[in-house]
Amino acid sequence: MTLTNLLRIAWRAINRNRMRTLLTMLGIIIGVAAVIAMTAIGEGSKQSIQTQIAGMGSNMIVIRPSSNVTAGARLDNSTVQSLTEQDVIALQKEAQFLNGVSGSVSARGQAINGANNWTTSMQGVSPVYMQIRGWPLTDGNVFTDQDMALANKVCLIGQTVLKNLFPNADYAIGKTIRFKNIPFRIIGVLSAKGENTFGQDQDDVILAPETTVMKRISPTTYYQTIFASAVDENSTDKAANEIENIMRDSHKLKKGTDDDFTVRTQAELINSLSSTSQILTILLTVIAGISLLVGGIGIMNIMxxxxxxxxxxxxxxxxIGARGIDILLQFLIESVLISITGGIIGVLLGLIATQLVTYFIHWPTLVTHFSVVVSFLVCFITGVFFGYYPALKASRLDPIEALHYE
Amino acid sequence: MNNQIVVIKNLKREFRMGAETVRALNDVSFVINAGEFVTIMGSSGSGKTTMLNILGCLDRPSSGEYILDGVQVSKLSKSELAVLRNNKIGFVFQSYNLLPRTSAIENVELPMLYNKKYSAKERREKALTALAAVKLSQRVNHLPNQMSGGQQQRVAIARALVNDPVMILADEATGNLDTRTSYEIMMLMQELNTDHGKTIVFVTHEPDIALFSKRTITLKDGKLLKDEINNHVQSARKMLESLPALDESLNVKS
Structure with missing residues (x-):
């Protein structure tokens, strides 16, 4: 008995009962379509969270001061002053996996433009900060290294600040605003970044050279934060390790003492946020899996x-000469054929459903190869598993009794 | 080809029914040679169905020997029996047993699907030849429900012929047919026997049928009662011609 003959026999049997076969397939079809659509929606939402986070600055790594133990007492994080210009220089010089390092200090205060005023925060950064955050300008230019060296009173303003200080939508570039009574010339306008994942308005900010802020606004020699970016997404972990080593060196920390800083990569943030949608995906997949199981039982019943x-x-x-194994294979192939055909129709239906969801409800979706392959595999296994016992029963029939069965 | 197609020696078949042992066949011996047309007769309970099952390699004897075309059947496994049935026996049943909603030619091709040596082309050619032998070349693509009982039985005979078996085993093959159609089938059987040299074993309880065969084996209570040569074989063709003429439209073209 060759495989082609077995397939031919199974195909003829299926063809003889088209309606019944179709109804049997329906369970599998719905199950597979559900798996494809559900995982596509789950993956889509995960992906959109990831792109949102990546939008905060690709490959960004954030270094903050951390409490260390001084004479037995743990100090509050915010009072710790441990990040210095030396750290930034050390990182710029030594780090292999970083392509940008910027210190950051911020100060809150009132910004005034004529009759309009707005309380916001000014953040002192270096020009590379815009690259690290992935934050282009809509207008003007970023301040230069010369501005940094001379601590020039120039600034970039966020969209929220622009709206509140220039309500009549005047041209802001070249205008002078006052922040904490110190005049700043606006040389650029930042593009809208929206709220971050924690609901903070990221556009409510004025960016100025760090030297300007550290010398003229709130005199200090310490950074509150150091922002860095890894050369690519895959090397963020390596970069984080490297930063830790360089920083420990720079701070002359002995072995066994705690770090006086923390290093956070976006990966951690991505992981914690996508775990929510991960749970969603798992739940949806389980539901879809159950419907596949029900479909399988349908196949078993009809077999x-x-x-x-x-x-x-x-x-x-x-x-006329069929052996037990021939009969077993005949029925097994029949059930696998039903489940696989159901699987193919299910995948197509799932893809269509996914497209419809994207088109009409505008939910982000992503069909993974993984879900398609797994669906097919599950279909095949369902066909074999649920078809096996009926097929075995058939193959063990006694030919004499079977011939005279009415 | 071995001249002795069937050798049955001291054959016994017992069934256990609870505590009792039923002897369906008790010490039966006979030989069937190539080219014979044998009727196995017997009333119900005579053991003729058990004989048929054993001859057809569907069942194995409890003791004794059965040699089919030189093969010791008693020692074969179920799968080996299946292969033997496929190669050496052509069954014709009372109720035709054609696959429903399956064309005549596909029904005839069926035994060859279980035999690897035939290609799709050979299958079709052999099936067409077999259908021609039973004079159904005009009905190749008809479905069983589009054919009369006699035509269906002829498809079944074509299916039995197609694998070139050493023996055609018919089980009450005319039982469901009227007299005229029965004669037609017997005429076909006689032609296959005389013109094509096919060995035919016909199991039946109808004494009329025995008139057409060359030899009759009669069983009773599991034992061989009579084994006699029929010196006055009736021609089914002549019997058919002697029947009152039938409406032309119902007449089978042959």
Whole structure:
């Protein structure tokens, strides 16, 4: 008995009962379509969270001061002053996996433009900060290294600040605003970045050279934060390790003492946020899996009916030379054919459903190869698993009894 | 080809029914040679169905020997029996046993699907030849429900012929047919026997049928009652011609 003959026999049997086969397939079709659509929606939302976070600055690594133990007492994080210009220089010089390092200090205060005023924060950074955050300008230019060296009173303003200080939508570039009574010339306007994942308005900010802020606004020699970016996404972990080593060196920390800083990569943030949608994906997949199981039971049921109904046919086949294994394979291939065909239709239907969801409800979706491959595999296994017992029953029939079955 | 197609020696078949042992066949011996047309007769309970099952390699004897075309059947496994049935026996049943909603040619091709040596082309050619032998070349693509009982039985005979078996085993093959159609089938059987040299074993309880065969083996209570040569074989063709003429439209073209 060759495989082509077995396939031919199974195909003929299926063709003889088209309506019934289609109804049996329906369970599998719905199950697979559900798996494809559900995982696509789950993956889509995960992906959109990831791109949102990546939008905060790709490959960004944030270094903050951390409490260390001084004479037995743990100090509050915010009072710790441990990040210095030396750290930034050390990182710029030594780090292999970083392509940008910027210190950052911020000060809150009132910004005034004529009759309009707005309380906001001014953040002192270096020009590379815009690259680290992935934050282009809509207008003007970023301040230069010369501005940094001379601590020039120039600034970039966020969209929220622009709206509140220039309500009549005047041209802001070149205008002078006052922050804490110190005049700043606006040389650029930042593009809108929206709220971050914690609901903070990221556009409510004025960016100025760090030297300007550290010398003229709130005199200090310490940074509150150091922002850095890894050369690419895959090397963020390596970069974080490297930063820790360089910083420990720079701070002359002995072995065994705690770090006086913390290093956070976006990966951690991505992980914690996507775990929510991960749970969603798992739940949806479980539901879809259950519907596949129900579909499988449908196949098993119809295969039992089919075996009983075709007892006489089985007897005839045996009498003209079919062995037990031939009968077993015939029914097994029939059930696998039903489940695989159902799987193919299900995948197509799932893809269509996914497109419809994207088109009409505008939910982000992403069909993964993984979900398609797994669906097919599960279909195949379902066909074999649920088809096996009916097929075994058929193959063990006694030809004499089967021939005289009415 | 071995001249002795069937050798049955001291054959016994017992069934256990609870505590009792039923002897369906008790010490039966006979030989069937190539080219014979044998009727196995017997009333119900005579053991003729058990004989048929054993001859057809569907069942194995409890003791004794059965040699089919030189093969010791008693020692074979179920799968080996299946292969033997496929190669050496052509079954014709009372109720035709054609696959429903399956064309005549596909029904005839069926035994060859279980035999690897035939290609799809050979299958089709052999099936067409077999259908021509039973004079159904005009009905190749008809479905069983589009054919009369006699035509269906002829498809079944074509299916039995197609694998070139050493023996055609018919089980009450005319039982479901009217007299005229029965004669037609017997005429076909006689032609296959005389013109094509096919060995035919016909199991039946109808004494009329025995008139057409060359030899009759009669069983009773599991034992061989009579084994006699029929010196006055009736021609089914002549019997058919002697029947009152039938409406032309119902007449089978042959």
């Amino acid at each position: 039992y009916v089919s075996v009983t109904e075709r007892t006489k046919e089985i007897g005839l086949r045996m009498s």
